Amino acid sequence: MSFESELQDALRRKAAPDGFTDKVMNAIEGHQVRPRRVPRIAAAAAALVIVLGGWTIHRVEERREGERAKAQLMTALRLTSKKLQETQQHVQDISTR
Amino acid sequence: MKKLFVLAILACVTAPAYAQRLTLDIPGLAERASEVVDVTLDGPLLRMAAKFLSSSEPDERAARDIVQKLEGIYVKSYSFDKAGEYDAAIVDRLRAQLSSWKKIVTVRERMGDNTDVYVQMRGEEVVGLAIINAEPRELTVVNIVGPIDLDKLSRLEGQFGIPKMRGKHNE
Numbered sequence: 681m682s683f684e685s686e687l688q689d690a691l692r693r694k695a696a697p698d699g700f701t702d703k704v705m706n707a708i709e710g711h712q713v714r715p716r717r718v719p720r721i722a723a724a725a726a727a728l729v730i731v732l733g734g735w736t737i738h739r740v741e742e743r744r745e746g747e748r749a750k751a752q753l754m755t756a757l758r759l760t761s762k763k764l765q766e767t768q769q770h771v772q773d774i775s776t777r
Numbered sequence: 778m779k780k781l782f783v784l785a786i787l788a789c790v791t792a793p794a795y796a797q798r799l800t801l802d803i804p805g806l807a808e809r810a811s812e813v814v815d816v817t818l819d820g821p822l823l824r825m826a827a828k829f830l831s832s833s834e835p836d837e838r839a840a841r842d843i844v845q846k847l848e849g850i851y852v853k854s855y856s857f858d859k860a861g862e863y864d865a866a867i868v869d870r871l872r873a874q875l876s877s878w879k880k881i882v883t884v885r886e887r888m889g890d891n892t893d894v895y896v897q898m899r900g901e902e903v904v905g906l907a908i909i910n911a912e913p914r915e916l917t918v919v920n921i922v923g924p925i926d927l928d929k930l931s932r933l934e935g936q937f938g939i940p941k942m943r944g945k946h947n948e
Contacts, residue, residue, distance in 0.1 A: 749818060749826035750837075756816040756852040757840050760919045763908050764930065767892045770884045 797897070799874050799907060799920045801853045806916075809862050810855035819849040843930060847923035853916075860889075860913035868911045871918055875907055889913045896927075903927055 807813045818826060827844050830837040844850070855863065868891070875895045882894040890912045897905030906927075908919040 743829075746825050746829040749822050750829040752816045752818055753823070753826040753830075753844065753850065754836070754840060755814060756818065756850045756919070757843065759814060759816075759852055759854060759917065760850075760906075760908065760921070761930070763892070763910050763917060763919060764894070766910075767882055767884055767894055767908075770886070770892070771882060 797874075797877075797905070798849060798851065798922050799871070799918070801851055801871075801918050801920060803853070803855075803863075803867055806855055806863055806867070809857065811858045812854075812856040814852060814854040816850060816852040818851070823847055823850065839929070843926065847921060847925070849920075849922040851918075851920040851922075853918045855916045857914045862914070863916055865911075867916070868909060871909050875909075878905065878907060896925075906930075 807815075823844055827841055830841040832838050832841070857863070872893065875893075878895040878897045880893055880895050882892070884890070884892040890910075892908065892910045895905075895907040895909075896903045897907075903925045904923065906919070906921040906925050908917070910917040
């Protein structure tokens with residue numbers, strides 16, 4: 681048998697064996713990368729951390745604002761008290777002259 | 778005439794329960810001052826401040842009693858390095874806002890210390906207090922809006938680190 685005839689014989693079109701397509705498709709599906717699923721508990725924990733974090737920041741901010749308002753209030757009352765006291769002192773001084 | 782009467786009645790009924798808030802903004806004065814105290818506490822902020830007042834500290838307890846029903850506290854105080862840094866017209870404008878208030882104390886001193894104390898009344902109740910203290914190197918304006926117990930306010934003396942006042946006859 682000449683080389684040419686051997687080559688023609690090797691390259692001759694042959695029908696695929698039965699079930700070949702199914703085997704190939706199964707093999708492809710078996711190798712497909714599926715997306716990882718985040719466990720529900722982890723998602724819930726993350727949501728809880730976000731909510732608690734937000735609430736804590738809100739409380740800290742509220743406390744800071746409250747302390748600032750209190751300091752302002754005490755300053756205002758001290759000043760008012762001082763001015764009233766000075767005025768009352770003037771009036772008393774005049775009345776005892 | 779009847780309509781006018783009804784309108785007058787309505788005006789009385791709808792009149793604000795509390796004293797008016799004064800306009801204390803004096804443009805440009807803060808820049809000239811060496812020290813500025815600016816306190817603006819209206820309703821919600823005042824309630825919040827009251828919540829943070831301790832009941833174990835005498836001065837804070839006294840403050841809480843006073844601010845319980847107040848609607849606002851507004852204070853502006855400017856201190857200057859030298860005399861004559863503010864125009865006397867500023868004081869006149871402040872006084873002009875108080876034309877409907879009752880002046881209860883006026884102090885005029887030769888050295889230039891002038892103090893006016895005003896109250897606004899609703900019936901028997903004091904619902905507003907204003908103090909204008911004009912000194913050569915200091916200008917202070919206090920405006921308290923809401924029902925004020927003047928007895929409590931006067932009892933504050935001695936509770937804020939200020940020694941209790943004594944007249945000459947007591948010395």
